[in-house]
């Protein structure tokens with residue numbers, strides 16, 4: 001028998017298709033509203049780069065748009081030009097140079113376009129913005145229902161629009177690979193276009209893309225099928241789902257299980273479990289904000305759709321994260337705000353879980369010195 005303590009699951013590598021993640025810690029997407037002409041900047045390099053340096057296994061960039069007009073704000077990034085591919089490449093090279101996997105989250109805001117930043121309440125752009133060179137534009141959506149008062153009415157998508165949006169995702173998936181990302185996630189949550197089709201609140205269509213759950217899932221499933229074909233077979237594809245949404249459970253966890261099974265049949269590898277976003281103010285939470293608030297969703301989908309899941313939402317402690325993995329509630333844990341607070345969270349988690357030489361989670365120019373400091377401390381305490 002070996003004297004070595006068992007490696008915590010949090011630090012046990014995970015292989016998805018042909019890609020091995022060095023640990024199960026994922027930095028969740030975090031929009032920065034700091035892109036210029038849709039290109040990520042030095043801000044993104046440092047913001048994302050420090051998470052890779054801190055030891056995360058996967059670093060997600062923020063929601064990145066498949067076209068100029070599908071962006072939420074003028075300051076959101078995209079991946080619809082070669083310049084954007086080059087700008088992302090610089091960042092993925094750095095992330096992967098640190099031993100982490102760079103992950104892309106592709107999105108299309110549908111009706112939720114042309115807003116201000118969150119610190120301006122995601123207010124729809126108006127006359128004052130137009131006067132400052134930022135005129136609003138109308139989005140597209142399954143049905144012509146604006147996302148909030150004051151927003152322009154979105155165009156109801158016809159068959160050509162549906163084909164075009166799927167093609168935009170396929171092109172963006174190819175560019176994502178050119179930009180050096182190893183994981184691709186499609187944003188199917190938070191009131192983005194796929195969820196606008198899924199939810200009866202925003203989808204009033206009478207054609208084959210509306211009606212019952214089969215009709216409402218059709219757009220998202222066709223899109224995922226096309227993206228899976230365009231994304232390399234050896235690389236994993238994730239889908240972020242709002243597992244519950246809408247008043248009175250109008251989109252339920254049971255619905256998400258049905259969706260997850262269909263996505264799995266189309267080659268989706270991981271369901272990234274989130275919630276909400278289809279309507280109402282951002283501060284109105286359907287799911288109470290307790291530690292690990294999406295974990296029960298990840299657990300149910302993992303069991304009933306028999307596929308890997310990722311949980312997110314107030315996961316802040318090493319033992320908490322390890323506990324979810326040990327209990328089989330999810331396969332990956334994702335952290336967003338905690339990483340802002342402490343970008344070296346993975347390294348500190350390794351220490352908290354009693355791993356030998358936790359500093360080795362950090363790059364050598366740091367690890368060597370921190371180990372020296374530890375040795376000196378041990379000697380002085382002996």
Ligand SMILES: Cc1cc2nc3c(=O)[nH]c(=O)nc-3n(C[C@H](O)[C@H](O)[C@H](O)COP(=O)(O)O)c2cc1C
Nearest residue numbers: 028029030031062063312313314315335336337338
């Ligand atoms: C600043 C910020 C920006 C976010 N941007 C995105 C985004 O681009 N895409 C997305 O799916 N979720 C986004 N989220 C949600 C996070 O990925 C995460 O699901 C949520 O913050 C809960 O995790 P936490 O409690 O660890 O912060 C964002 C959250 C924050 C705090």
